[in-house]
Amino acid sequence: MQIQTRNLNIFQDPRNLKLKRIAQRIVLYGLMILAVFWAVFPLFWVLISSVTPDIETYSFERTFLPKNPTLDNYISLFKITPFAVWMRNSAVLSTVTTVVVVLLSSMTAYAMSRFRYKSFKIIAQLTLLAYMMPAIILVVPIFFLLFRLNLINSMLGLLLVYIGTRLSVGLWMLRSYFQGIPIELEEQSMVDGATRFQAFWKIILPQAFPGMISTAIFTFSVTWQEFLFASILIFNSRNQTVSGGVATFISEDWIYSWGTLMAAGVMISLPLVLLYAFMQKYLVAGWGGGAVKG
Amino acid sequence: MIKSDQPTKKLKWRVWINRLSSLDISDPKLALIMVIPTMLIILVFAIIPMLQGFYASFFQIESATLTMQFNGLENYQWLLKQSLFWESLWRSFLWVSTTSVVQLFLGIAVALILHQELKARNLARGLVLFPYLIPAVVISLTWRFILDPTLGIFNRVLMDIGILKEPVALLTNPKTALWFIIIAGIWKYTPFVVMMTLARLQVIPVELEEAAKLDGANAIQVFRYITLPWLMPVIIVTMLLRTIWTFRQYDIVYLFAFGGPLFATTTLPVLVKYLAFDAYQIGPAAATSTIMVIVMIAVSSIYFKFYNKAEERLN
Structure with a gap:
């Protein structure tokens, strides 16, 4: 049948x-x-x-592709608005945050995976708690903390906040990486006469490198995109980041040039797209892996 | 001068490395040195502010002088009487549930397609992940531009085809604004589901699927009895992360319409910002934050139960 x-x-x-x-x-x-x-x-x-001139954008006979493509929007973005300053601020903040977060969290992740202390369990739980916390509930207390330290409206204050809020995420991602590195490798080299620092530097770091790269890219891209803290802790246009700065364009009641705004959109996205294009192989493994194992 | 300066600098760096590596610190000390700076920073910028927020929710706070006066549960009572609070809670629920459910189905579907042996598959995988990289500010700009009543491509195309007679302002309409934020949220975060699902699909034991096919199972049966159970733990973790992140999401929701029109896009995080920085109601803002944390903990514990069950079933 x-x-x-x-x-x-x-x-x-x-x-x-x-x-x-x-x-x-x-x-x-x-x-x-x-x-x-x-x-x-x-x-x-x-x-x-x-790359469409504003005359065409605002005309009713707009064609899909611009008739006279132009870079004028980019020129006016950098000449008329403080966009270049914001880009520099964001680049500095994101880079420093990334370096500090990756260094500190690799150190801590290493210690947590190699030394067994009971207190580390509590530390891991606190880290997870900090990782899960919505940024919005930290905003008011952090605002008053920085206010007391006289760090409101300063890039240093924003930098400290970025490091403080990204560190738990970095640590959580890297912890699972370091846990995956077999401890025997390191013990072997220490038996052979290496100090712990040498073992860390020569044996562990090369192994953990992909994890560190993916944590770095993740930290950089999240910091680059950050809007909430930037918009609340910074009032001065000179100290603003790209996200916070361009948002002030939107909140104006009138939008003076869509072309310029779109140019800003391209410029903000470009660093992340490039970073991603060159580092793709680290990312999928790292983001997926870190989160699933977490 | 400059050229001769560089090697010495490099040497100095080497010297430091050597010094560090010849240091012999006992293990407990080293552990402390490695852990303490990180923990201090996490405490100061996450744990303590969180506790302060919880503490502040029981006080009446004058925003000008920052004087605090204990008032028990009054902030909570006041909040629960506000219809704005309940509406924001409902909008948060709507925003989280629709965004994450659609993301889940769309994301798994796209991952399954990109898992097939297709030409240009790797290129497509790369391109599909793009929206995940686009900052919230740019997404808000883009959608504002696309939906603009007079210049936006959305209105123009629909009018050219003849579906619309006159342009519609979708982002300034309280009835439609939230739905476009939901679409934007789906757009940006579906790639995350795709990424997680693809990573899991790539490590699925091939023997399982082959064996099922040999036994005469069709494609749907293979998916139902082999692939889906294998994906389940990842699906649950992904949903947990997406639910929590969507729930706490501030930037996209706020930047689309600043909580308006008429509070129509005010979700709980936007409400906290509004209460604290626009209405100067710091106590109620802290109370709202505390309620958010309680909701998050409740939701996570439900997911963890499902997760343990799915893992058990696999083993």
């Missing part, structure tokens, strides 16, 4: 089987293209609009 019903299935005929496979392929490729389109179109539109 079983065999008979199977033979009745038209797809068991080799010719139809081939047809079915082709149809399947077409559907799969179609869906893949659709997914890519959905992901990329808004960005593509921003890019196109950033």
Whole structure:
């Protein structure tokens, strides 16, 4: 019975089987293209609009692609607005935060994976708690903390906050990495006469490197995008970050040039897109891995 | 001069490395040195502020002078009487549930497609993850531009096709604003689900699927009985992370419409900001924060139960 019903299935005929496979392929490729389109179109539109002169953007006969592509929007972005200063501020803040977070959290993650103390369990739980905490509930207390330290409206204050809030995430990501490195490697080299520091430097660090890179990229991109603390702790345009600065364009009631805004959008996204394009292989393993094992 | 300066600098660096490596510190001391700075920073910038917020929720606080006066549960009582609080809670629920459920289904579907043997698969994988990298500010700019009533491509295309007779202002309409924030949230964070699911799909034991196919299972059965249980733990962790992150998300929600029009896009985090910095109600803001933490802990514990069950079933 079983065999008979199977033979009745038209797809068991080799010719139809081939047809079915082709149809399947077409559907799969179609869906893949659709997914890519959905992901990329808004960005593509921003890019196109950033090289469209405002005369065309504001005209009613706008064509999909600009008739006279121009870089004027980028020029006015850097000449008229303080965008260059914001970019520099964000670059400094994100870089310093990333370096400090990766160094401190690798050290701590190493200690937590190698030394067994009961108190480390509590530390791990506190770290998880800090990691899960919504930034918004920290904003008011941190505002008053910085106010007392006279660090409101200062980049140093913002830097401390960024390090403080990113550190728990970095530590949580790196902890699972360091736990995955076999302890025997290190013990072997210490038996051979290396000090602990040498063992850490020569044996552990190279092993943990991919994890550190992915933590670094993650920290950098999150800090680069940060808006909440920047918008609340900084009032002075000169000390603002890109996210906080460009947001002030939006909150003006009128938007004076969509072209310039779109150019700003491209410039803010570009560093992260480039970073990602060059570091892709570290990312998928690192972000997925760290979070799942966590 | 400059050239001759550089080697010595490098040498100095080497000397320091050597000095450090010849230091022999006892293990407990070393552990302390490595752990204490990190813990201090986490305490000062996360744990203590959190406790302070909890503490402050029982006080009446004058925002000008910062004088605090104990008033028990009055902040909570006041808050629970505000319809704005309940509306924000409802909007948070709507925002979290729709965004994370749609993300989940869309993300798994895209991951399954990108797991097939297709040409240009790696390129597509790279491109599909793009939205995850785009800062909230840019997303808000982009959607404001696309949906702009007079210049936006959305209105223009729909009017050209003839679906719309006159332009609609979707982001300034209290009825539609939140839904466009939800779409933007789905757009930005679906890649995260794709990433997690793909990572898990790549380590699925091939023998399992092959064996099932040999036993005559069709594609749907393979998915239902082999792939899905294998994905389950990751799906639950992903949903936990997405739920919590969406719940606490401030930037996208705020930047789209600043909580307006008429509070129509005010979720709980936006409400905290509004209470503390626009209405100068610091006590109630702290109370709202505390309620947020309680909700988060409750939701996480539910997920952890599901997670343990899914892991058990796999073993």
